[in-house]
Structures are given as C-alpha cells and as structure tokens.
Amino acid sequence: MVVETTIRRDEKRREARRRETSIVRRLALVRIVALVAVLAGLNYIVWRWLASVNWESWWIAVPLVLAETYSFIDSLLFAIGAWRLRERHDAPTMRRQATVDVLVTTYNEPLDLVMDTARAAKAIRYPHETWILDDGDRPELRALAEAEGIGVVTRSEAWRDRPRHAKAGNLNNALMVTEGEFLLILDADQIPSPDILDRTLGWFEDEKVALVQTPQWFVNVPPSDPLGSQAPLFYGPIQQSKDGWNAAFFCGSNAILRREALMQLGVSRYVGEVTLAVNRGVRSSRRVLARARRDFGSDPRVAAALDAVSTALDDLRTGIARGDALADLTYSFQQRIQAVRRELSDQDIADVRAELAALAEITGDPASLAAIDETTLDALGDRHLSPLAAVESVSMLVDSFDVGREEEAQAVMPLATISVTEDMATSMRLHGLGWRSVYHDEVLAKGLAPEDLPTMLTQRLRWAQGTMQVMFRENPLLQKSLGWGQRIMYFGTMWSYLAGFAAVVYVAAPILNLSFGVMPVQAFSLDFFARFIPFFLVNQLLFIVVANGRPTWRGAQYSLALFPVWIRAVTSAFDNVYRGRSLAFSVTPKTRSLENRPRWDLVRPQLFVMAALVASLVIVAIRFIAGQADGIAPFVNIAWVLYDLAVFSIIIRAVLYSASDHEPKGF
Amino acid sequence: MLQVDIDSRDGATVVAPRGRLTMVSARSFRETVTDKIARTGGSVVVVDLSATEFIDSSGLGALVACLKTARQSGGDLRLAAPTEQVTMVLGLTNLDRVLRPRATVDEALRD
Numbered sequence: 001m002v003v004e005t006t007i008r009r010d011e012k013r014r015e016a017r018r019r020e021t022s023i024v025r026r027l028a029l030v031r032i033v034a035l036v037a038v039l040a041g042l043n044y045i046v047w048r049w050l051a052s053v054n055w056e057s058w059w060i061a062v063p064l065v066l067a068e069t070y071s072f073i074d075s076l077l078f079a080i081g082a083w084r085l086r087e088r089h090d091a092p093t094m095r096r097q098a099t100v101d102v103l104v105t106t107y108n109e110p111l112d113l114v115m116d117t118a119r120a121a122k123a124i125r126y127p128h129e130t131w132i133l134d135d136g137d138r139p140e141l142r143a144l145a146e147a148e149g150i151g152v153v154t155r156s157e158a159w160r161d162r163p164r165h166a167k168a169g170n171l172n173n174a175l176m177v178t179e180g181e182f183l184l185i186l187d188a189d190q191i192p193s194p195d196i197l198d199r200t201l202g203w204f205e206d207e208k209v210a211l212v213q214t215p216q217w218f219v220n221v222p223p224s225d226p227l228g229s230q231a232p233l234f235y236g237p238i239q240q241s242k243d244g245w246n247a248a249f250f251c252g253s254n255a256i257l258r259r260e261a262l263m264q265l266g267v268s269r270y271v272g273e274v275t276l277a278v279n280r281g282v283r284s285s286r287r288v289l290a291r292a293r294r295d296f297g298s299d300p301r302v303a304a305a306l307d308a309v310s311t312a313l314d315d316l317r318t319g320i321a322r323g324d325a326l327a328d329l330t331y332s333f334q335q336r337i338q339a340v341r342r343e344l345s346d347q348d349i350a351d352v353r354a355e356l357a358a359l360a361e362i363t364g365d366p367a368s369l370a371a372i373d374e375t376t377l378d379a380l381g382d383r384h385l386s387p388l389a390a391v392e393s394v395s396m397l398v399d400s401f402d403v404g405r406e407e408e409a410q411a412v413m414p415l416a417t418i419s420v421t422e423d424m425a426t427s428m429r430l431h432g433l434g435w436r437s438v439y440h441d442e443v444l445a446k447g448l449a450p451e452d453l454p455t456m457l458t459q460r461l462r463w464a465q466g467t468m469q470v471m472f473r474e475n476p477l478l479q480k481s482l483g484w485g486q487r488i489m490y491f492g493t494m495w496s497y498l499a500g501f502a503a504v505v506y507v508a509a510p511i512l513n514l515s516f517g518v519m520p521v522q523a524f525s526l527d528f529f530a531r532f533i534p535f536f537l538v539n540q541l542l543f544i545v546v547a548n549g550r551p552t553w554r555g556a557q558y559s560l561a562l563f564p565v566w567i568r569a570v571t572s573a574f575d576n577v578y579r580g581r582s583l584a585f586s587v588t589p590k591t592r593s594l595e596n597r598p599r600w601d602l603v604r605p606q607l608f609v610m611a612a613l614v615a616s617l618v619i620v621a622i623r624f625i626a627g628q629a630d631g632i633a634p635f636v637n638i639a640w641v642l643y644d645l646a647v648f649s650i651i652i653r654a655v656l657y658s659a660s661d662h663e664p665k666g667f
Numbered sequence: 668m669l670q671v672d673i674d675s676r677d678g679a680t681v682v683a684p685r686g687r688l689t690m691v692s693a694r695s696f697r698e699t700v701t702d703k704i705a706r707t708g709g710s711v712v713v714v715d716l717s718a719t720e721f722i723d724s725s726g727l728g729a730l731v732a733c734l735k736t737a738r739q740s741g742g743d744l745r746l747a748a749p750t751e752q753v754t755m756v757l758g759l760t761n762l763d764r765v766l767r768p769r770a771t772v773d774e775a776l777r778d
Contacts, residue, residue: 176697176732179690179725259690263724264760270731271761325767327734328778331743403765404738411735412728 023087026548033545034079037538044535045072047527054522060505060512064520067505070498075539077492082546084244084485085237088440091202091212098204100128100197101180103153105170105253106188107135111144113448114188118150121186126197131178135170153177159409167252168415168422175262175414183262187253189448190216196444200256203438210261210435211427213239214254214442218449225551226650226657227456228558229449232550239439241546242492245485248439249493250427253447261435265426266414268433274403278326285313305340312336327403334402418473420583421466425474428490432481453654454599457565460558464497464569465576465583472577499559500566507609510640513633514616517623524636557650564605598655606651613641613648668692671699677776679711680704685718688726697729701736709741713775716768717748722756734766747775 048068054061102121106114114132122130131151134141142152153174155164165172171185182204186192193199200212215235221227242248250257289310296302312333319329405411416425427437450456476482476490512518521528543552575581600607620638623629669692672683682700686692704712714730716722730746737744746768749757757763769775 176728177694179694181690260724263690263728267724267727267731267760267762271764274765323764325763326765327743327745328767331738402738404735406735406739411731 019089026087026545027085030082030085030542030545033538033542034082037535037542038076038079040531040534040538041072041075044531045069047531048521052521052523052528054519057518057520060509060518061520063505064509067502070502074495074499075542077488077495078241078546079542080485080488081238081241081245081492082542083241085241085546086244086439087240088243088438091200091440092205094202094205097127098182098201099180100126100182100184100201100256101174101178102128102130102184102186102192103133103171103174103178104131104186104188105133105135105167106141107167107170109188111138111141114141115144115148117186117188117191118145119148120191120194121184122148122150123194124184124192124197125194126201128184128197129178129180131174133170133174135164135167156409162407162409163417164409165413165417165422166420168413168417168426169409171415171422172266172410172413172417175259175266176410179259181259183257183259185253185255185257186445187447190253190445191447192254192445193443197256199442199444200440203440204256204258206436208434208436209438210258210430211248211250211437212256212440213248213251213437214440214444215239216251216254217443217446219446220451221449225554226653227450227453228554228650228654229456231555233547233552233555236441236550237546237548240441242489243437243439245489246436246483247431247486247489248427248437249490250423250430250437252421252423254445255423258435261430261433262414262426263412265429265433266412269414269416269429270405270412274326274405277405278330278403279320282313282317282320285309289313305343308340308343309337312340330403419466419469420462421470424467424490424493425470428470428474428476428479428482431486432479434481452599452658454602456654457562457602460562461565461569464566465573467494467497468570468573469577470494472573496559497566497569500563500570503560503563503566506560507613507644510637510644511612511616513637514620514623514629514641517629519633524632554650557647560644560647561606561651598658600655603651603655606648610645610648610651613645616641669696671696673699673703675707676772679713679776680707681713681715681772681776683715683718687721688719688729689721689723690725693725693729696726697732700729700733704733704736704740704742707742711742711776712737712744713772714744714746715748715772716746716750716753717772719750719753722753724756724760727756727760727762730766731762745769745775745778747772 045068048065053065102124104114104118104121114134118130118132124130129151131153132141132145133153135155137154142154145152155170155173156176159169159173163169175183182201184192184197196214200214203209203212216231217235218229221229239248289306293303293306297306316329316333320326403411414426415422416429419425431437450459470476471491471494476487476494479487482490509520513520572581572583576583617638620629620634624634669684669686669688672685674681680703682703684692684696688696700712700714704710712733714733719726730744734744744766746757746766748771749768754763754768757766757768769778
C-alpha cells in the first residue's frame with residue numbers, strides 16, 4: 001500500500017514538473033513572438049504616418065491610417081497581456097471549512113429552467129446554502145423552490161419606488177440577507193458541476209483573493225458556432241493574460257466572490273458617494289440661496305432667515321474642510337435649518353405648498369446622485385420662489401444628499417450600479433482596493449447561449465454598452481488606485497469595443513479604390529509589402545501561439561461584422577453618460593419563436609456593405625476591360641475585398657441559423 | 668457570537684453589541700436595531716462599541732444601514748467607545764469620515 005501511494009505521488013510530481021516545463025516553454029515562445037509582433041507593427045505604422053499617407057485623398061487616407069493605428073494599438077494591448085499569460089491549474093487545497101451561498105439570479109426565465117439550475121446548485125458537493133434570487137417575485141417559483149428546500153430571496157420593501165439597478169440590485173439585496181463567507185453567482189441558465197466549489201475555493205487560501213472567475217461555456221451551440229457564442233479566446237488566453245497582471249475580471253456568472261471584499265467595497269464606496277453628494281449639495285444650496293437673496297433680500301425677516309441658512313452652510317463647509325465627520329455635520333445642519341424654518345411664520349406655508357409640490361417633482365426622484373445638478377437648479381430658478389420655499393429647497397437639496405442615501409434602497413451597494421454590466425465595474429473597484437482576482441480556466445458550469453440572431457444582437461449590444469459606460473464613467477487609465485498593468489488590461493477590453501469605427505474604414509477603403517481608383521496610400525510599393533506583410537503575418541502568428549489551438553476565426557469575424565452594434569454601443573453609452581439619455585435597450589421583437597422567419601432587417605448595414613463589396617469587384621472588372629485599372633493596386637484591393645467578404649459571410653449564416661436542435665445537456 | 672444589549676438613557680437608546688459583529692451576526696443586529704428605531708422613532712441611538720471585540724465589513728454595513736434608518740425616522744445614530752480593532756477597520760474603509768466615534772457613551776449622548 002505504502003509503495004503504491006509513493007509511486008502515485010511520484011507520478012503526480014513528475015506530471016506537475018512536465019506541466020511546469022511546458023508552461024515555461026510556451027510563455028517564452030509567446031514573449032518572443034509578441035516582441036517581434038510589436039516591433040513589426042511599429043515599423044509599419046511609423047512608416048505609414050511618415051511616408052505613405054496620400055494627402056491628396058486625405059478624406060480616406062487619414063481615416064485609414066487612423067484605423068490602422070487603432071489596430072496596431074489593439075495588437076499592442078494584446079501583446080502586453082500575453083507577455084504575462086498565466087496558466088493556473090489546480091487550486092491549492094482549502095485547509096478549513098468555509099461557508100458558501102450559491103446564488104441563482106433570475107428575472108423572467110422559465111420556471112423549469114431556473115429550477116434545473118437550482119437543483120444542480122443544491123447538488124453541489126461542498127457544503128453550502130442555495131438561494132434563488134427572483135427579481136420577478138413569482139409566487140409559483142417560490143412554491144416550487146421551497147418544496148425542494150431551496151431558499152428564495154426577493155427585493156425587500158426598501159426597494160419600492162427606488163432605482164432597482166437590475167441584476168446588481170438583485171445581488172446587493174441578497175447580500176443583506178445571506179451570510180456565507182463566499183458567494184457563487186450563477187445566471188439562471190448556468191448548470192453548475194457538482195465539484196465547482198471543490199475545484200475553486202482553494203484559491204481563497206490567499207487572503208487577498210476576492211474573486212475567482214471560471215469560463216462561461218454553452219451547451220446549445222453546434223461546433224460551427226454560427227452566432228459566435230462561445231468565447232474560447234476570451235475564456236482562456238485573454239483572461240489568463242489579464243490574470244497575469246492581476247486584472248482578470250468578473251463576468252457576472254460562474255464566479256465566486258469573497259463577501260468581506262464586496263462589503264468592504266460597498267462601505268468604502270458609500271463613504272465616497274456621500275462625500276461627493278454632500279459637497280454637491282452644498283454647492284447647489286449656495287446657488288439657491290443667492291437666487292433667493294436676489295428676489296427677497298429686501299424683506300428684513302426673510303433676509304435674516306437667509307442669513308441664518310447661509311451661516312449654517314458656511315459652517316458646514318468649514319467643517320468639511322476641517323475633516324469633520326459628515327454624519328455629524330449634516331445632522332447639525334439639518335437641525336439648524338429646522339430652527340430657521342420654524343421661525344418663519346405659518347402663513348408662508350400655505351403659499352408655498354404648491355411650489356413645494358412642484359419642487360418635489362423635480363428633486364424627489366433623482367435617478368442617480370447626479371440628478372440634482374445645474375440643470376435642475378436652472379429649472380428651479382425659472383420658478384418664482386417664495387422665501388420659505390427658498391429655505392425649504394436648501395433643506396431638500398441637502399436632504400437628498402444626506403448620509404442616509406435616501407434616494408437608494410440600501411446605503412451600501414457592493415455591486416457597482418454605474419453600468420448595465422455591473423460585473424466589470426465591480427471587479428475594477430475591487431482591484432482598486434488592492435484585492436486580487438483569479439481566472440480558473442476549467443469549465444465548471446454549462447449554460448445556454450442565445451438561439452437566434454435577434455437575441456444575440458441584443459446581448460452583444462448590452463455588453464458593449466455596459467463596457468462603454470464604465471469607460472466613460474470610470475476610465476481605467478485614470479484610476480490611480482490601479483497599477484499600470486491593471487489599467488492597461490481593463491482599458492484593452494474597452495478598446496476592443498471601438499472596432500466598429502475601424503471596420504467602416506476597412507470596408508470603405510478597398511471599395512473606393514476598386515470603384516473609383518482612389519488611393520489612400522501613396523503606392524502599393526515594395527516598401528509597403530516589406531513592412532505590411534511582416535506586421536500582418538507575425539500578428540497572425542501571435543494570435544495562433546496565444547490561442548494555442550483554440551478557434552479564433554469566429555471571434556475575428558464578429559469583431560468586424562457586428563460593426564453597427566459596436567458603433568451604436570459607443571454612441572448610446574456616450575449619450576447616456578454625458579447627456580443623461582436613456583440607453584434605450586433595443587427591445588428585441590420575439591417573433592422568431594412564433595414565425596421562425598429570418599430577420600434580414602436586423603443586419604441591413606452589413607447586407608449593404610456586402611453588396612458594395614461585390615459591386616466593387618464587378619466595377620473593377622469593367623475598369624480592367626476599359627483599361628482604366630492597372631498596376632498592383634487593384635490586386636491588393638481585390639484580395640482585401642475578398643477577405644472582407646469572408647468576414648461578413650458569417651452574417652448570412654447567422655441570419656439563417658435558427659433554434660437549434662441541440663438539446664441542452666447539463667453535467 | 669454576538670449579544671446585543673439595549674437600554675434607554677436620557678431619552679436616547681444605547682445599543683451595545685458584545686462579541687463579534689460580523690457577516691454571521693450583522694443581519695440580526697441590523698434587524699434588532701432597526702426594529703428598536705421603528706418603535707422609538709426620531710430619537711438618538713448610540714452604539715456602544717466598547718465590548719465589540721471584532722467587526723468586519725458586513726458589520727460596518729449594518730451600522731451604515733442603521734444610520735440610514737435612524738435618519739429616515741428623523742433621529743440620529745452615533746458610535747461610541749470603539750475598541751482598537753473597530754477603530755482600525757473604520758479607518759481602513761474611510762467610514763470614520765462619515766461616522767466618527769465619540770470616546771464615551773456619555774459624550775455621544777451629550778451632542
């Protein structure tokens with residue numbers, strides 16, 4: 001017996017050593033290729049800017065060189081990530097018993113689907129408690145779940161008439177009523193493997209690890225994956241690259257989080273938000289006061305009241321500057337305003353009741369902390385404020401920025417609510433607090449991917465919009481609490497979503513050349529090929545080496561072919577963040593299940609592009625015959641058009657693809 | 668484990684969590700205190716932390732939730748007499764910028 005185990009242990013050790021060697025070898029190869037790729041890229045892009053732009057056709061030449069610079073930076077970011085590619089294998093052994101809550105999030109998914117996941121969650125071997133977080137608050141689901149001993153959490157009363165913050169809100173609500181040390185988060189369709197916790201909890205032996213993310217993998221997808229649902233490169237080398245820089249990020253499901261880290265994040269965010277809000281409240285109040293003084297300063301009784309408010313505000317400001325505790329400052333400020341209010345006679349109250357109602361309409365429901373700002377105040381200014389209303393509005397402004405965060409259901413919101421994709425923002429903030437993350441590259445849950453084009457498009461748009469919201473609201477490059485590697489890794493993901501703009505140029509340039517002979521570069525000379533071909537080839541090679549046998553073509557196709565989605569994501573997120581417009585989620589008409597008709601209308605821009613690409617081939621043939629086209633340029637551009645067509649061809653397949661006969665299978 | 672003593676003094680409520688205020692006990696602590704606030708309404712609550720051996724971020728979260736409830740009902744919540752560990756955690760999360768503990772319960776009651 002003893003001999004046997006020794007042999008097995010030896011084998012294990014040898015196996016581990018073999019793995020170690022292969023990891024080291026692979027990383028060495030990746031680094032060499034990455035370095036060469038970056039040098040070849042520099043060699044090309046510098047030459048492009050300095051010596052090859054055809055300024056006569058600057059209107060296409062400049063966009064093209066910009067698009068190419070975009071792609072160069074993209075490959076640079078990829079190479080920087082790959083430099084630290086981190087392949088982890090088994091987690092260390094967990095040496096103590098931990099408490100775990102498994103949380104299955106749902107809103108409106110079919111009951112049997114949710115229950116399948118919940119049952120699988122309950123069957124996870126490691127001791128844990130299972131909860132369904134039902135944001136739809138469905139009594140039938142509660143009955144089903146409770147019959148099987150599975151807990152159900154729904155929103156508490158505090159959320160009524162307050163911003164719900166979708167899934168982030170759902171999880172924040174559940175954090176307040178569960179108490180496990182760790183939280184495994186699962187989307188309603190992600191069937192977990194029974195050993196998911198045994199395989200991953202060990203990473204938390206490192207006390208600074210806050211997050212372990214595992215891949216999302218889909219069962220209802222054929223090997224050809226026409227909708228590009230699997231993300232083998234992302235859930236693999238890309239997350240491993242980020243992991244190497246301690247920037248592997250949270251993807252919303254199939255991840256384990258440390259409660260202490262989340263709560264610490266929630267509490268420190270709370271402090272930040274309150275500080276911001278009180279300062280904003282003070283600023284706004286001063287403006288209201290100034291206005292009231294202008295309008296009523298002549299009435300001595302009012303002037304006295306306004307002076308009192310003004311002094312209270314000054315004291316509040318001094319207190320903030322001195323670093324006094326905000327709870328105390330705001331409390332005593334409120335008390336003083338109360339006193340001022342009492343001194344003004346009751347007769348005013350009737351006069352202003354109507355105004356206050358209007359005021360409450362404006363200030364009562366701030367969708368976010370930023371809601372009461374200059375715009376609101378300008379709206380206030382348009383009204384004729386009576387003296388008491390002026391005092392009252394100061395108090396209301398400060399009220400709504402109070403330390404109680406009256407406008408939110410919970411004062412502490414651990415999961416970020418600044419984006420429709422709460423996951424990435426949350427992990428970025430956790431990294432900012434100094435926590436670590438782990439990417440565990442083993443499929444431990446199997447889910448369902450969108451089954452048709454409309455659903456897929458909606459999902460991609462949402463992800464892209466969420467990522468762009470984070471970029472505009474909390475640009476990683478500006479986060480001082482992150483290391484440079486982390487900033488670059490987070491930014492890299494955002495950068496990749498800007499591909500839509502480059503894609504437009506990449507189809508327009510060859511079409512223009514073939515159709516009208518427009519030259520965006522000075523010449524397709526030997527110089528061009530000598531610089532472009534190494535750049536192109538070495539980058540492809542880097543891709544292949546990093547992908548290590550995983551398919552990459554589908555991802556490459558969609559990063560260009562979904563250009564209208566990416567562009568819309570950027571513009572709508574921009575409007576949302578800077579102009580306060582709603583993201584206007586595209587409501588996907590769920591007609592497919594009824595009619596099963598291909599939705600060509602959803603990909604009109606792509607069809608138009610494909611038609612233009614084909615037309616340019618026809619036109620260049622005519623121009624050849626007419627003797628208008630010669631030299632090497634048309635051939636380069638024909639090759640380019642053929643590449644574009646190969647890329648866009650996936651759109652046709654996607655439209656024609658419909659509900660699969662691939663029955664979902666769990667573990 | 669956590670034991671929560673509640674008593675009334677000078678028209679205010681003094682809450683004393685004894686033991687470990689952590690993710691395990693945070694919820695029941697929060698519920699106990701918010702219940703009490705709902706019943707007394709608008710008064711001052713002082714949390715006496717002198718016997719709180721250990722607090723984690725969930726415990727802090729519970730304190731913040733109690734502050735919110737107290738303010739909503741027109742009252743206030745103050746911290747008093749924190750142990751060294753509590754002081755450290757308050758500083759670590761910057762929560763002391765919002766809630767600054769008083770040295771003693773009496774001092775907290777006086778303000």
